[in-house]
Amino acid sequence: MTPLGPVTRTRAPAAPPPGRRVVLAALAGVALGAAGCSGRTAPAGHPRQGAPTQGSPSHSGSPSPSPGLPHTTPWRPTSAEVQPAAKLRAVQLVEAIGTWAAGHSGAEAARARVAALGLPTGLVGQAGPLLPMTDAAALQVVDAQYGGILSRSASVLVVCRQWTRRGGKVSAGGTTVDVRLSRAGADWTVDALHPAEPGPAARSLASGVRTVLSDDRIVLPPAAVADLRSGQVHTSVAGAMLALARTYRLEVSVVRSGHPLDVFGTSRPSDHPRGRAFDVWRIDGHAVVDPATSRGLIERFMRDAADAGSYNVGGPVLLSGGGPGQFFSDATHHDHVHIGFRT
Known part of the structure; x- marks a missing residue:
């Protein structure tokens, strides 16, 4: 890539103020931590633990892990970021969609978690591998990096691992989501999600x-x-x-x-x-x-x-x-x- 030029974007409605977002997230029990789709299978009761994050995860308020799934922590940006609020918004959404306890799965439940963040519930329909048909899921964000950052628009690449449980079987996988955001005033809102599409495995490799x-x-x-x-x-x-x-x-x-x-x-x-x-x-x-x-x-x-x-x-x-x-x-x-x- 080379240095970035200007871009014109349509402004989205302003998100709720930061304080209200935190309260809403807590009330909704937004699940924290990260990874995005079912993949390789781990023995039940022995899932891989998520990699440490580079932000400053806060353990207070973290939900107890569902049986058989690892305990995860919320990924949070540090003050060293160019636009920490943009990364926080993107990560909170991915965490909310990709983690749930038994009895709280499905698109309808995900829309409720997204609405609690003050974000458009239609984003759930773009989640793809973040929302597999399983009983429970734990998601751990490994890193959130910029795919691009301008004054009023951003691409945040949320790299995550996810563990899912269906019946007694735990599967480990994950994805990367290109989260597109726009800025209205001091707040960032999410406009679209673009999960990774790696394609099928090749028959032979170099x-x-x-x-x-x-x-x-x-x-x-x-x-x-x-x-x-x-x-x-x-x-x-x-x-x-x-x-x-x-x-x-x-x-x-x-x-x-x-x-x-x-x-x-x-x-x-x-x-x-x-x-x-x-x-x-x-x-x-x-x-x-x-x-x-x-x-x-x-x-x-x-x-x-x-x-x-x-x-x-x-x-x-x-x-x-x-x-x-x-x-x-x-x-x-x-x-x-x-x-x-x-x-």
Whole structure:
């Protein structure tokens, strides 16, 4: 991606003030924590626990987990974010749709939870894999990063894991949701949801892709795993991941699906949907967005990404050198490092 240009959007009605939103969410018992669809099966009673979040989760008010499902925590942005209110709005919606206790599932119950947030209930119809036909679900947001942020519009990519229970069977999966928002005054509202569509798994995969999938120094969320298994990700991406993993432990947020088709605010195609890019939100256990993370670490990582073949490396630090336009920085990339390829 490259620095963002202006975009015109239709303003949505203002959301309730922050204080009222908190009260409504509490009254509705909005379920917290994250991941988006059924997938691999875990033994009943032994689901995988959600990955730690980079925000500041508050345990007070967290619902007790349904039997057989892990306890999850709400993901909350820190003050280091460019627009923390936009991320909070997006995450609250995904958490509300994707988590429920037994007896509270179904679209009607989800609409009630969304209405309690003061958001349009029609968004439930766009939730797709966030709302499978199961008895109960626990959702844990892994990370929320920008797909784009402008003064009055935003794309927040909510990366999540989800555990579902149907009968006595617990399944683990997840998705990434491109949440589109608009701003009216000081408040953000959600306009649309675009869940990831990785596509079916390929019959065979390149050896580099298979190695990435088995490398424990490359942490991949569910949608990214599905992207790689689909066979629609270029080998340049897999090669760069493996090269970087020799030096760093990298936690990937987005690869192909769940990302805007165009560079946000422009008509220029993004490298992500073409399988030519990946984003990293945490390096060696340090979140890119965290001011305490060493700038030197991020700079070294970005330069090593360029050395691994990337023509387009973006992050919170504007680096000198490299080829024309090889390094860039803007508000969207304040919270992650983008690594793109021509082929």
